[in-house]
Amino acid sequence: SQQGEEDPQALSIQEGENATMNCSYKTSINNLQWYRQNSGRGLVHLILIRSNEREKHSGRLRVTLDTSKKSSSLLITASRAADTASYFCATDTEPNFGNEKLTFGTGTRLTIIP
Amino acid sequence: KAGVTQTPRYLIKTRGQQVTLSCSPISGHRSVSWYQQTPGQGLQFLFEYFSETQRNKGNFPGRFSGRQFSNSRSEMNVSTLELGDSALYLCASSTSWTVQETQYFGPGTRLLVL
Numbered sequence: 001s002q003q004g005e006e007d008p009q010a011l012s013i014q015e016g017e018n019a020t021m022n023c024s025y026k027t028s029i030n031n032l033q034w035y036r037q038n039s040g041r042g043l044v045h046l047i048l049i050r051s052n053e054r055e056k057h058s059g060r061l062r063v064t065l066d067t068s069k070k071s072s073s074l075l076i077t078a079s080r081a082a083d084t085a086s087y088f089c090a091t092d093t094e095p096n097f098g099n100e101k102l103t104f105g106t107g108t109r110l111t112i113i114p
Numbered sequence: 115k116a117g118v119t120q121t122p123r124y125l126i127k128t129r130g131q132q133v134t135l136s137c138s139p140i141s142g143h144r145s146v147s148w149y150q151q152t153p154g155q156g157l158q159f160l161f162e163y164f165s166e167t168q169r170n171k172g173n174f175p176g177r178f179s180g181r182q183f184s185n186s187r188s189e190m191n192v193s194t195l196e197l198g199d200s201a202l203y204l205c206a207s208s209t210s211w212t213v214q215e216t217q218y219f220g221p222g223t224r225l226l227v228l
Contacts, residue, residue, distance in 0.1 A: 040202065041222065042118070043219040102147070107156065
């Protein structure tokens with residue numbers, strides 16, 4: 001079962017524009033991570049935000065976390081063609097120390113139009 | 115450091131056969147997790163190994179099994195293959211057994227069951 005649901009499922013924007021995708025989850029978490037996957041390949045870790053953090057930046061990436069709403073957003077600024085990929089949020093379910101596992105959302109397919 | 119490697123990259127099998135997939139983690143990483151990715155179910159957690167012990171298991175039938183060797187390399191086995199087992203199988207390694215650490219993914223093994 002999916003813990004996270006990304007929204008939108010697909011997003012197409014012009015190169016240079018900003019892209020925002022959202023993730024909602026169901027249970028309490030210790031942290032939330034965002035991953036990128038280029039077509040049919042492995043996932044690349046982008047950023048991890050802990051439950052006591054509200055915002056985090058990494059280069060052109062900005063992630064926010066609202067634990068009261070059980071939601072997170074990923075903003076990619078000044079998009080490039082190379083950002084075309086699927087983006088997944090992942091949360092640690094069963095957040096009891098020693099029994100965690102990563103549960104991925106359904107993903108947002110981002111297409112950057114040159 | 116070399117990244118996570120998975121072999122083989124592509125595999126075609128027929129129903130009823132069994133298959134073994136291999137994953138070599140990043141040097142020094144002792145945790146290996148396996149995931150199944152399909153268009154319908156998305157990314158599903160299979161199991162995680164740490165120091166040769168299975169620490170966590172997802173909701174998959176007993177036909178799916180795995181093991182980890184003393185050098186941290188891991189294998190997963192699927193017996194009596196079914197058409198629905200066609201998927202991209204991803205492994206990820208990390209330094210620690212907790213998912214609060216970054217997971218580094220391999221390129222995946224694409225399995226097609228005919």
